[in-house]
Amino acid sequence: MIGFAALVVLLPFAAALAGMLLGRRLRPALVAVVPMGLATVVSAGIAVTQWAQPGVRAGTLTMVHTAAVPIGVSLEVNGLAADVALMVCCVALAVQVYSVAYVHERYSSYAAFVSLFTAAMLLVVYAGDLLVLYVGWEVMGVCSYFLIGHHWEDRANSRAAVKAFLVTRIGDVGFLFGIFVLGLGAHTFSIDGVLAAPLSHTTMVTGTLLLLAGVAGKSAQFPLHTWLPDAMAGPTPISALIHAATMVAAGIYVVARLYPVFPAASLAVLGIMAAISMLGAALAALAQDDLKRVLAYSTISQLGFMAAGLAVGSRDAAVFHLLTHGAFKAVLFLGAGCVIGVTGSNLLRDMGGLRLMPFTFWSMTIGYAALAGLPPASGFFSKDAIIEAAQSSVFSTPMPRTASSLGGALPGWCAWIIYLTLLVTVLLTGAYAMRAWLLTFFGEPRGTYEIREAGPLMRWPLAALAAPALLLGWYAVFSGELRPHFGSAALALLLALAGAGVVFLIWNQDPALDPARRLPAPLARAFQRAFYLDEVYTVAIVRPAVALAMFVAIADHKVIDAGVEGTATGARGLAGVLRRAQNGNPQTYLTGLLAGVALIALAVVILT
Amino acid sequence: MHLVYPVVVAALLFSAGVYGVLARRNAILVLMSAELMLNAVNLNLVAFDVWLRDRLHGGQVLTLFTIVIAAAEVGLGLAIVLLVFRNRETIDIDSLQTLQESREGE
Amino acid sequence: MTTLDVVFVLLGVVAVGAAVLVVTTRQLVHAALWLVVSFGALAGGYLMLTAEFVAWVQVLIYVGAVVVLLLFGIMLTRAPIGRSADLDSGNRWAALAVALATAGVLVTVLVRGFRTAYAPLDVAGQGAAKPLGESVFRIWVLPFEVLSVLLLAALVGAIVLSRREI
Structure with a gap:
């Protein structure tokens, strides 16, 4: 089993090496897609085996002996890792296929970097040792830098890549020190060892707060979130893979993986960060002109959802939302790629009337529905799980965490803030999702473009991801813990429809204009500039x-x-x-x- | 005779000769000043010879020799001065500066 | 102070005064003539010191030959007759300092050293030609011969240097 896990990691890595070294001599499309497909099959096999026979399987390749604490090059397969790895492989495969048609310049180096990135993400997922995880973490950061700056001829792209790299790097310093604190406290770097070791409360709080710095950087939470909207300068498939489904989810994954080590104090900090990010990003998404930036802020907001789920004690809800978000956000980005390909512009005001692209239209509709949390799409179920968890942490005894819990419950005021912010964000999410959907697909075409559906290589990945975006939620119905509860589900649905409805009414008055025009001008500007945080940092x-x-x-x-x-x-x-x-x-x-x-x-x- | 008199006269002659060698611009004047210095030396030699009642008359004989050498030196010195004059049209010492270190760089 | 001393001091004053004039006068030819005066006074001084042969040789060679040579040199180098303003180089103040220092040091040392030295001038005849000649040709004959070779070399050198058509 561990051998297969290693194979899943090594296949994309080999594809990356082959792509970089032999580049144009082999057909780069095949070098990129075939190993990825094989890896997807193998990871599916691992996931099925894991569901059939749950348990933890670990294996160590070698031990590196250092002066203080030994480092084990080890992998581990458990339920969480298997599920997330399968999601990563599916999205990566879809993105690779999509890119064959989408990316034309320097495709071979692009595909090699995407393969390397996938290998790194899978290493993070399957890691059994904190430093192995860190290696994967950093390689992802480097690949993100290279891929954002793929079209480096335009200086703005290079600058966005550098910004992404620097901001996440700041977080990574904290992350590394967090690893040191935990590893030295537990006298081992292996994740199982850290989870089992009796750590003092101070060590746990210090270590996890430092880890949260890295999580904030990689998962684009306040205050290290400013790189994500600018990272949209990269090619759209990259936005789909890295900045929606996988790399940004790595921070959430790490917290989920090390969940028992997080005391209530750290989770409270995480919860506040999540609340600020959720609300701020949702407000910013309401006033963005660029479709990809709307989706970027939406990602920040949804990551805040996942972090809030972790903060209120429900790891499974957060991971469930991570999986569904991976599917529907990838659909939205890939669909945005098709739309931008047709209209030639990223801006919402240059779009319109694209309903005549049926494939793209229906896929993106499913994606927006999932985003807004409307049944039957998967987002409805995963959001409800989180809201339910927040509700119970406020009103009744907190939900038992899915591992031995330490350090007491979330403070009451913190739980209230998170719960209320979640509800407001659901409303705003419905609003901005509706706005983007209407402005893109309805009304008269506001630019001069020929409306043509995208090619098959771009359509089939879209469909392949739209299916889980629609259907994945039904898993929740059959599982015990994640089953939707009527009260919270109805509340969330009502709020989402309210937000969407208000936007629809405003839009209906004049389909050619942006509903966000109704915002008071200073507010609109503040939302558009994301509350001027970039300027403050500058x-x-x-x-x-x-x-x-x-x-x-x-x-x-x-x-x-x-x-x-x-x-x-x-x-x-x-x-x-x-x-x-x-x-x-x-x-x-x-x-x-x-x-x-x-x-x-x-x-x-x-x-x- | 008190020995101080000839000896002091010699010292003063010598100093005058030093001044002349160092301060005069014309080469021939420099030669003249050198002669003054040699004469001072001669006077010294004679004075000490008389004071010591030298049986070998070393002082006076050396004085004779010094006079001879001074004469030879003046002859040659003037020949050189004439050559310089023939080549440079001047015997002004201040303007004979080809040995000067150049102003700029090495 | 005997008469000898007084005469000698007077001759010394003349010699030194003429020497100072040689090194300070503005007129080139006058410098040569003051040199004659200085040499002549010195010859008188030698006479007072009972070195009569040396005195005559001084007159013969210095006054007779050397000064004439210097005058020839002055004429051949087109020296300006009459006052010329620039006979003192820019070095003169440093030169004056050095000369005064030299004078100071020498006079002080010599006066302090020879305060009690008195030369006996009552033994006559020691400076005459006969005793000096015996001394030269007996004891100092080797330097004498070498000097003659030196003179030959100087002669040849002067002629070679002065030729025009080398």
């Missing part, structure tokens, strides 16, 4: 850092270089002074000589 952090760097550069040039060069100039100057004694006039020389003799004679006379 002034508070970026400018001082750049100023410091320039100061250092200038100091190096003016002080250190000048010092070094100054010694040469100084020596030459001194030599010039000495040179003046050689004026070619023998009388001068003789004067010096005789003066010296007189002085010596004087000295001899006086001193003896």
Whole structure:
């Protein structure tokens, strides 16, 4: 079993190596898709085996002995890992197939990086050791940088890639130190060891708070979320794979994986971060012009949902939402790719009337329905699970966590904040989803474009992902814990329909205009600029850092270089002074000589 | 005779000669000043010879020799001065500066 | 102070004064003539010191030959007759300092060293030609011969240097 898990990780890695080394000599499409397909089949096999015979299977390749704590290169397969790995493989395969038709420039390096990224994500999922997980984590970050900046000819894309890399890197420093704290506290880096070790409360709080820094960076939660909207500069399939379904889900996955180690204090912090991110991102999505940015803020908001689910104690609800979100957000992004391909512009105001693309229309409708949480789409069930968990943490005894729980329950005010924010966000999600749907597909075409359905290579991945987006939710009906409860489900549905309804009424008055025009202008601008957080960061952090760097550069040039060069100039100057004694006039020389003799004679006379 | 008199006269002659060698611009004047210095030396030699009642008359003989050498030196010195004059049209010492270290760089 | 001393001091004053004039005068030819005066005074001084042969040789060679040579040199190098303003180089103040220092050191040392030295001038005839000649040709004959070779070399050198058509 572990061998198969290793195979799942190594197949995309081999595809990446082959793609980078042999690039254009083999057909890059085949090099990308075939290993990915094989990996998907193998991971499906692993998942089925895991469902049939639940349990934990782990295996260690080798132990690396260090001075302090040994590192084990090990993999582990459990229920959580199997499910998430299967989702990752499906989305990655769909994206690879889609990209064959979508990406034309430098396709072979692109496909190789996507394969490498997939291998890294699968390593994170199947990791049995914290440092193995960290390796996968970092490789994902690097691949994200390369892929966002794929069209580097446009400077804006490179800058977005650098921004993504730097912001997530800040989080990763905290993540690494969190790993150190937990690993040294438990005297082992293996995840099972950390989960089983008796850690002191301080160690747990410190370690998990540091881990949360990395989670905030990778999963785009406040305050390290600013990179995700700009990362939309990358090709759309990348947005689908990395920034919707997989990499951003890695942070949630890590918290779920290490769930028993998280004390209530850390979960409270996570919950507050989630609440701020959810609400802020949903408001920002309401006023964005760019379709991909709407989806980016939506991702931040939905990740906040998952984090809130973890905070209120229901790991299974959060992971369920992670799986459904992976499906429906990928559908939305891939569909957006088709739409943008037709209209030639990312902006909502240049779209309209695209209902004549039936495949894309129906797939994206399913995606938006799941996003808004409307039955029968999967989003309805997964959102309800989270809201139910939040509701019970507020009104009654908290739901038992799905592992041994430590550290007490969430403080009451925290649970209230999370619950209320969830409800408001559901309303706003319905609103912005409806807005995007209407502006894209309905009304008269607002640009000059020829409406043609996308090619088969782009349609079939869309369909393949739309199916689970629609049907995955029904799993919840048959499982015990995730079954929808009437009260919370009805409340959520009502709020979503209310939000969507308001937007529809405004839109109906004039189908050609943006419903967001009804927002008061300063509010609209604040939402559009995501509450000016980017500007704040620029002034508070970026400018001082750049100023410091320039100061250092200038100091190096003016002080250190000048010092070094100054010694040469100084020596030459001194030599010039000495040179003046050689004026070619023998009388001068003789004067010096005789003066010296007189002085010596004087000295001899006086001193003896 | 108190030995101080010839000896001090010699010292003063020598100093005058030093000044002349160092301060005069014309090469021939420099030669003249050198002659003054040699004469001071001669006077010294004679004075000490008389004071010590040298049986070998070393001082006076050396004075004669010094006079001879000074004469030879003046002859050659003037020959050189004439050559310089022929080549440079001047015997102004301040303007004979080809041995000077150049102003710029090495 | 005997008469000898007084005369010698007077001759010394003349010699030193003429020497100072040689090194400070503005007129080139006058410098040569003051040099004659200085040499002549010195010859007188030698006479007072009973070195009569040296005195005559001084007059013969210095006044007779060397000064004439110098005058020839002055004429051949087109020296300006009459006052010329620039006979002192830019070095003169340093030169003055050095000369004064030299004078100071020498005079002080010598006065302090020879305060009690008195030369006996009552033994006559030690500076005459006969005793000096015996000394030269007996004891100092080797340097004498070498000097003659030196003179030959100087002669040849001067001629070679002065030729025009080398």
